[in-house]
Amino acid sequence: MADLPTTTLQKLPKFTELNDLVSQKVGATVLYSTDDWFAIAENLLLPSEPVFKPSVFTEYGKWMDGWETRRKRIPGHDWCIIQLGIPGIIYGIDVDTSFFTGNYVPKVSVQAARLKTKLPGRESKMGTAASSEQTNAIAKLKSQDWEEILSVNPLKPGYKTSCHNYFTVAASTAYSHIRLNMFPDGGIARLRVYGRAVPDWSRISNSEVIDLVAMQNGGMCVGYSDVHYGHARNLIQPGRADVMADGWETARKSDRPAVLEQDTSGILKVPGMDWCVFRLGHAGIISKIEIDTNHFKGNFPDSCKIEGEYISCC
Known part of the structure; x- marks a missing residue:
């Protein structure tokens, strides 16, 4: 038990x-x-x-x-x-x-x-x-x-x-x-x-491509919907995950439909979604995004989307 x-x-x-x-x-x-x-x-x-x-x-x-x-x-x-x-x-x-x-x-x-x-x-x-x-x-x-x-x-x-x-x-x-x-x-x-x-930003060129959300560059997780099996902050840790517990994993939604259907785009129709919010280490122009599902084989997300906003107050 x-x-x-x-x-x-x-x-x-x-x-x-x-x-x-x-x-x-x-x-x-x-x-x-x-x-x-x-x-x-x-x-x-x-x-x-x-x-x-x-x-x-x-x-x-x-x-x-x-x-x-x-x-x-x-x-x-x-x-x-x-x-x-x-x-x-x-x-x-x-x-x-x-x-x-x-x-x-x-x-x-x-x-x-x-x-x-x-x-x-x-x-x-x-x-x-x-x-x-x-x-x-x-x-x-x-x-x-x-x-x-x-x-x-x-x-x-x-x-x-x-x-x-x-x-x-x-x-x-x-x-x-x-x-x-x-x-x-x-x-x-x-x-x-x-x-x-707190990295030394004076040593980083404005034209250099860096990981803006990485913890070593000042990125922080500031909110999430669920972290039952693994905390969302794990997503921004250095290196690749060694095991599944090193990633972000939520609990399965207890109110999910008994039979799943998909829309015309092939996206499963499941009410609600899990989410997490990150503050970037520095404001910047995002040109590339990597989503690594390493170790998640029978429990990786069906789909995802990413939204961004510039907030000057914090």
Whole structure:
């Protein structure tokens, strides 16, 4: 028997409709982590939902699908540096503690900065802590002085009804990196940083053909009729979909006719339609459109149409 979606258990803030700027799918990376004993910090960025495997243990302890540090036995607290996949304005954060119930992080804060240089990544390994060389190298960023976009806030344990910890961010500038602070240690399953990508349009020629709706170019989904199986914002993610869940899929309409007919043009006559609305990253002249139905074989749309409008107020 299926469980109710988590979205019905917790009312979702509006910012969760935006793009996740720290998903591995958009190129986000962990540059530094103080400790990766039970589970590595890269798990925070996985696009998949966290899972729990009750009987699975590693040589370091219980296997957990997230980032989990060891119990602190020295002064300080744990933290990591994450490079956003795409620099952008951050509107909200979800710190997901799924399945971390007796070992979740009690409090967190988030700092952010816009750095001009691309920094090297790291090789993560379970059961390790940051070396003195790594710590000394990352100290040059002076991340402890970055702007605080989320002050110290308590988290709730990772039960189904409390695992999502949503925080609105009042930021007006674009950031490229964030520092996630644990107080003092523990586990977090996933981190979602919702916002709008802000590309450098000065580097793009007016005559260049680009994807105006792509999330990396500032495109955003601003409305939809239904996202039962897959969110409409998936349509503007980088690259092609790996699986069907990476696309937009609606529920079948329960009031659809028992027997379908088609009009003289070959279009099925089905009352109503599903729709989604996107704000382009930049106003432009549309010359080409691609609609990719990759992986949708028995459930692709029969037909579609696209409408456009120039709205100067937003």
